[in-house]
Amino acid sequence: MPRPTAAALLLTPPAVAVGLLSLTGGLGPGLAGLPTPGRLTQLGLPMAQAMRDITAMLTVGLVALAVTCLPPDGLDRKDRLTGLRRRLVDGAGHxxxxxAGLSLALVALTFSDASGESLGSAGFADQAVFFATSYDLGRYLLGSAAIALVVGLTALACRGVRLAGVAGALAVVGLWPIALTAHGAGTLRHDLAVDAQYAHLVAVSLWGGGLVGLMLAGRELGPGLPATVRRYSTLAAWCFLLVAAAGIAGAVIRLDSPRDLASTYGALLVLKTVAAAALGIAGLVHRRRVIPRLTGAADAAVRSTFRRLVSVEVGVILAATGTAVALNRTPPPSGSQVPLTTAQDLLGYDMPGPLGAAQWFTAWRLDGFWTPIALALVVMYAGAVIRLRRRGDTWPVGRTLAWVGGWAMFVWAVSGAPGAYGRVLFSMHMVQHMTIATTVPILLVLGAPVTLAMRALRRRADGSMGPREWLLAAVHSPVASILGRPVVAGALFVASLIAFYYTSLFEISLDSHTGHILMTAHFLIAGYLFAGCLVGTDPGFHRPPYPMRALMVMVVFGFHAFFSVSLMASTTILAEDWFSGLPRTWGATLADDQYLGASLGWALGDYPLALLAGVLVFLWVQADRRERKRFDRQESRNGDQQLMAYNDRLARMAEHERQIREESQLRSSVGERARSSGDDERT
Structure with missing residues (x-):
């Protein structure tokens, strides 16, 4: 791409952001009576935000394109980064x-904007450092910079595709702090707003960054261009659906009524929506009309068609990024910013009413992060089963029911009564914990998702890394090999109880949306690893003999019961500052509720233990039955050689015993005769 064209594209988002803010008054002096930070901050903040978003998008998209869509230079180099893939990953590193640099600049600009202090004023540097280390907004920006720095170092240092994929995954994680600082993150239902914003950022980064990567790589792909474009088109289609879903969710959260679309915020939201819809329509047209012509086109025709394919889309998506920055700098309608109550400020939603028997089934509060993931995994599993059925293969119904049932219980745990009351009552938190850490993983492991994926996903023949190849790489990675060992999985399952509940991690998970997500992920993964070592059939686990598995079940669940009993006897209130700060006027006291939660933790460990023990016994019997059948088949092929050898061994043992008896009898007879001769001589 010519440098003037690249520069023009990079300047599009900040130009659009500043232009829209100028039209809407977002660059004005702010509220009357408050100090203004100066024109440099007013202009520099949206421009730096736009450039930060573009660089983050390029980092994610370039790596994703290189490690999932592009073929290697040759099959002998499929695991190494060379040629075009190397240049794209290097571009992502830069x-x-x-x-990282723009995130650090945003620390200073954001502090200047919030405090009214102009850049370079006396003591500004010390105050900006204090802001970055003491306030959530500053920590988010600093965390984003740190993650981006690690991604850059990893991308430039890696030599293999797998490590580049790790850098890409880490870059996706780095988008989370950006979502925490986005518009709507500080309002009521801020957890849903953050979840929707994060999904939007991930989809747009994969979509837009990959599109720019295609523009950069189009001239060098040659014959590999059609396959690469088709793969990217599939990725872009999923990203468009995710952008649409996240946009609808964000609009519902931030706008109280359709009348709010007439506000400045609503107008910018409509403009952004129109841009996304135009991109979706363009992608659909290209997918149906342009991409099929790429396969048979000559080189010159391929390049011409490709340029028409991406030029307009890149411009629109960059303009939409600038619009998003202007939207981020524009406050929602005033009706969406009513003062928050104490419960709303702490929980992000209204304090639920008293917990009765009906509320166990009727209380629901959507978890915007985990519920869509659970639904997507169920749909993907069902799609894989349907694909097997269509080609004539079978898949056990019991495994499908286990997978669906596991995710259904998980959705109830995070969005049902345990999710609605888990941050209000310790007892309901313990119900949520036990469901996620014990019952759900057992059902998911019984679904054998890796085995199903290996049978349903297509293998790529050109050496590129598709979903099947990445799944195999993850299953056989050194990290999975270590975590899949029984001792490690059992220790992780047990040690996490002490490390979580007897440190500040428990209160962090209650107070922080990020901490709550990490807590859920940890308990789910730890339980899955432990169950996979005991009753799983998927590859990647080191499963001990069945007697050792039975011993592991007794030791681990015995320790879990001991933990619950010790908590019942404890007089220390866990996360007392959090629970006492909630305006809860109903229910048991903190001590009684903690005792109830510990009792439930003990009691709720019984049915997962029974389920695990039943499955373990069943698998043990099945393994013995298979071993007998295998032995019988082998004997039939070998003419009962082992049976004949066994009979020969028994015959030899019998002959040996007969000889021993005869020798013993002979020695006894000789001894009797010797004793008789001695008696005669004495006589």
């Missing part, structure tokens, strides 16, 4: 460094 973009990550720019992302």
């Amino acid at each position: 973009a990550a460094f720019a992302w």
Whole structure:
């Protein structure tokens, strides 16, 4: 791409952001009576935000394109980064460094904007450092910079595709702090707003960054262009659906009524929606009309068609990024910013009413992060089963029911009564914990998702890394090999109880949306690893003999019961500051509720233990039956050689015993005769 064209594209988002803010008054002096930070901050903040978003998008998209869509230079180099893939990953590394630098610049600009202090004023540097280390907004920006720096170093240092994929995954994680600082993150239902914003950022980064990567790589792909474009088109289609779903969710959260669309915020939201819809329509047209012509086109025709395919889309998506920055700098309608109560400020939602028997089934509060993931995994599993059925293969119904049932219980745990009351009552938190850490993983492991994926996903023949290849790489990675060992999985399952409940991690998970997500992920993964070592059939686990598995079940669940009993006897209130700060006027006291939660933790360990023990016994019997059948088949092929050898051994043992008896009898007879001769001589 010519440098003037690249520069024009990079300047599009900040130009659009500043232009829209100028039209809407977002660059004005702010509220009357408050100090203004100066024109440099007013202009520099949206421009730096736009450039930060672009560099983050390029980091994610370039790596994703290189490690999932592009073929290697040759099959002998499929695991190494060479040629075009190397240059794209290097480009992502440089973009990550720019992302880190712009995030640090945003620390200073954001503090200047919030405090009214102009850049370079006396003591500004010390105050900005204090802001970055003491306030959530500053920590988010600093965390984003740190993650981007690690991504940049990893991308430039890696030599293999797998490590580049790790850098890409880490870059996706780095988008989370950006979502925490986005518009709507500080309002009521801020957890849903953050979840929707994060999904939007991930989809747009994969979509837009990959599109720019295609523009950069189009001239060098040659014959590999059609396959690469088709793969990217599939990725872009899923990203468009995710952008649409996240946009609808964000609009519902931030707008109280359709009348709010007439506000400045609503107008910018409509403009952004129109841009996304135009991109979706363009992608659909290209997918149906343009991409099929790429396969048979000559080189010159391929390049011409490709340029028409991406030029307009890149411009629109960059303009939409600038619009998003202007939207981020524009407050929602005043009706969406009513003062928050104490419960709303702490929980992000209204304090639920008293917990009765009906509320166990009727209380629901959607978890915007985990519920869509659970639904997507169920749909993907069902799609894989249907694919097997269509080609004539079978898949056990019991495994499908286990997978669906596991995720259904998980959705109830995070969005049902345990999710609605888990941050209000310790007892309901313990119900949520036990469901996620014990029952759900057992059902998911019985679904054998990796085995199903290996049978349903297509293998790529050109050496590129598709979903099947990445799944195999993850299953056989050194990290999975270590975590899949029984001792490690059992220790992780047990040690996490002490490390979580007897440190500040428990209160962090209650107070922080990020901490709550990490807590849920940890308990789910730890339980899955432990159950996979005991009753799983998927590859990647080191499963001990069945007697050792039975011993592991007794030791681990015995320790879990001991933990519950010790908590019942404890007089220390866990996360007392959090629970006492909630305006809860109903229910038991903190001590009684903690005792109830510990009792439930003990009691609720029984049915997962029974389920695990039943499955373990069943698998043990099945393994013995298979071993007998295998032995019988082998004997039939070998003419009962082992049976004949066994009979020969018994015959030899019998002959040996007969000889021993005869020798013993002979020695006894000789001894009797010797004793008789001695008696005669004495006589």
